[in-house]
Amino acid sequence: xxxxxxxxxxxxxxxxxxxxxxxxxxDQFHTPKNLSSALCxxxxxxxxxxxxxxxxxxxxxxxxxxxxxxxxxxxxxVYLVRLADKLDVDLNAAVSEKMVLNRAKYPADKxxxxxxxxxxxxxxxxx
Amino acid sequence: xxxxxxxxxxxxxxxxxxxxxxxxxxDQFHTPKNLSSALCxxxxxxxxxxxxxxxxxxxxxxxxxxxxxxxxxxxxxVYLVRLADKLDVDLNAAVSEKMVLNRAKYPADKxxxxxxxxxxxxxxxxx
Amino acid sequence: xxxxxxxxxxxxxxxxxxxxxxxxxxDQFHTPKNLSSALCxxxxxxxxxxxxxxxxxxxxxxxxxxxxxxxxxxxxxVYLVRLADKLDVDLNAAVSEKMVLNRAKYPADKxxxxxxxxxxxxxxxxx
Amino acid sequence: xxxxxxxxxxxxxxxxxxxxxxxxxxDQFHTPKNLSSALCxxxxxxxxxxxxxxxxxxxxxxxxxxxxxxxxxxxxxVYLVRLADKLDVDLNAAVSEKMVLNRAKYPADKxxxxxxxxxxxxxxxxx
Numbered sequence: 001x002x003x004x005x006x007x008x009x010x011x012x013x014x015x016x017x018x019x020x021x022x023x024x025x026x027d028q029f030h031t032p033k034n035l036s037s038a039l040c041x042x043x044x045x046x047x048x049x050x051x052x053x054x055x056x057x058x059x060x061x062x063x064x065x066x067x068x069x070x071x072x073x074x075x076x077x078v079y080l081v082r083l084a085d086k087l088d089v090d091l092n093a094a095v096s097e098k099m100v101l102n103r104a105k106y107p108a109d110k111x112x113x114x115x116x117x118x119x120x121x122x123x124x125x126x127x
Numbered sequence: 128x129x130x131x132x133x134x135x136x137x138x139x140x141x142x143x144x145x146x147x148x149x150x151x152x153x154d155q156f157h158t159p160k161n162l163s164s165a166l167c168x169x170x171x172x173x174x175x176x177x178x179x180x181x182x183x184x185x186x187x188x189x190x191x192x193x194x195x196x197x198x199x200x201x202x203x204x205v206y207l208v209r210l211a212d213k214l215d216v217d218l219n220a221a222v223s224e225k226m227v228l229n230r231a232k233y234p235a236d237k238x239x240x241x242x243x244x245x246x247x248x249x250x251x252x253x254x
Numbered sequence: 255x256x257x258x259x260x261x262x263x264x265x266x267x268x269x270x271x272x273x274x275x276x277x278x279x280x281d282q283f284h285t286p287k288n289l290s291s292a293l294c295x296x297x298x299x300x301x302x303x304x305x306x307x308x309x310x311x312x313x314x315x316x317x318x319x320x321x322x323x324x325x326x327x328x329x330x331x332v333y334l335v336r337l338a339d340k341l342d343v344d345l346n347a348a349v350s351e352k353m354v355l356n357r358a359k360y361p362a363d364k365x366x367x368x369x370x371x372x373x374x375x376x377x378x379x380x381x
Numbered sequence: 382x383x384x385x386x387x388x389x390x391x392x393x394x395x396x397x398x399x400x401x402x403x404x405x406x407x408d409q410f411h412t413p414k415n416l417s418s419a420l421c422x423x424x425x426x427x428x429x430x431x432x433x434x435x436x437x438x439x440x441x442x443x444x445x446x447x448x449x450x451x452x453x454x455x456x457x458x459v460y461l462v463r464l465a466d467k468l469d470v471d472l473n474a475a476v477s478e479k480m481v482l483n484r485a486k487y488p489a490d491k492x493x494x495x496x497x498x499x500x501x502x503x504x505x506x507x508x
Contacts, residue, residue: 008136009218012219020229025239026238033180033181034305036177037305039174040298040301040421041305044167044298050163050291053160054160055159056163058214066214074225076166080204080207087185087188089197101198112150113155164291167428168432170425171424171425262389263473267473267476279493279494286437290424293424294427296424300420300421301421310413323470325475328476329479330420330461331461332480334461341447341450343450346394348452352452352456367406
């Protein structure tokens with residue numbers, strides 16, 4: 001199967017996860033619904049490290065917390081790539097498509113450098 | 128700077144976002160703290176599509192919802208790659224490191240194919 | 255101040271939290287922004303207990319997990335009541351207002367007992 | 382049944398939701414698992430209003446955003462009370478129990494007014 005031998009960051013991670021999951025027979029738990037829950041939980045664990053900080057810069061985090069943050073980011077990515085695998089979604093294509101929509105929704109000359117406008121535009125986004 | 132000309136899925140997405148943000152002068156809003164919030168919000172928007180479904184398979188989602196799901200997945204990825212850029216995190220390395228920890232934490236021969244054990248092991252994970 | 259002597263579940267919890275926070279001089283960290291992050295993190299910790307289960311009924315959870323779930327529910331409530339305190343929001347009034355909107359948005363005779371319609375209406379809700 | 386006639390903020394909200402759900406025959410979708418997802422989604426929608434703000438004070442929010450925030454807070458509360466109803470959890474008792482644990486975990490004389498210590502203690506919490 002050509003796809004499985006494809007190179008690229010996502011393909012490599014996808015294969016690593018497939019092997020990990022198959023070795024544990026955990027595919028049975030990996031419905032898209034469950035994976036999207038797990039992704040949300042990991043994103044919140046990432047957020048937790050920042051919630052009482054000012055900006056969460058590398059300096060403010062410090063080395064120990066930064067390592068934990070890196071691992072939470074990995075967890076988020078693992079579940080995202082796994083979900084993409086189960087739903088047969090091409091992440092690179094999805095980002096390309098979405099960025100076209102974003103450029104149309106937030107025209108640079110209208111929203112440039114204005115926090116208020118940025119925020120209002122976020123509202124229009126209706127996300 | 129060598130990194131900026133690096134190929135790969137993440138490097139390509141990172142450059143696309145940098146251009147998008149710079150054109151809008153939005154870097155000022157992109158503290159790691161704010162980006163981790165935005166990532167969490169997008170992950171929840173993704174989850175929302177699945178919350179009342181049975182499993183969220185492609186068939187159950189249907190074409191229209193699947194397109195929305197693809198775009199929410201793109202949003203999650205965009206904020207994750209942007210956060211990695213701001214914290215100077217190598218996502219491929221982070222996943223490699225984390226998978227080593229996961230393999231040690233969930234030994235295949237102990238957790239294989241057992242929902243109860245899977246769940247208990249998740250508890251031990253303390254996430 | 256009349257409000258502080260008001261009875262009711264929310265007023266009681268609010269006073270308990272005020273005392274707890276004041277004893278620790280933690281009010282300085284409790285911006286609405288930070289509290290809404292903390293609330294989201296606790297909601298995700300609650301979700302985590304259910305993510306690999308079928309329905310999460312009392313029977314499926316078991317006594318030990320149910321106790322953890324109760325504590326996560328308490329954490330969510332504590333941050334919600336604290337946020338309401340800082341923003342001077344009357345939670346009972348907010349629910350009453352929102353339920354009027356919900357009744358208008360989901361007319362009982364149109365959405366009754368139909369998963370598909372329920373879901374479509376959720377989409378219209380744009381939440 | 383004595384409980385149903387009980388007064389109190391939670392009992393009143395619980396009865397309002399029961400009526401709303403029964404009129405729409407939506408109880409079938411309200412597994413604890415689904416409700417905890419919905420709760421998490423609403424908490425993230427609440428967070429979204431704050432994610433690009435400085436502190437999210439009433440002044441920074443403004444009247445229009447504050448109204449949206451109030452409604453998101455109502456949504457969070459509705460799902461929390463509904464989940465408590467389905468799992469037969471007494472929210473007042475849960476908060477009382479959890480606050481006993483919190484007082485033991487964060488002794489006032491050790492953590493008072495120190496952001497760094499606050500944060501470290503949060504880490505110990507293992508949330």
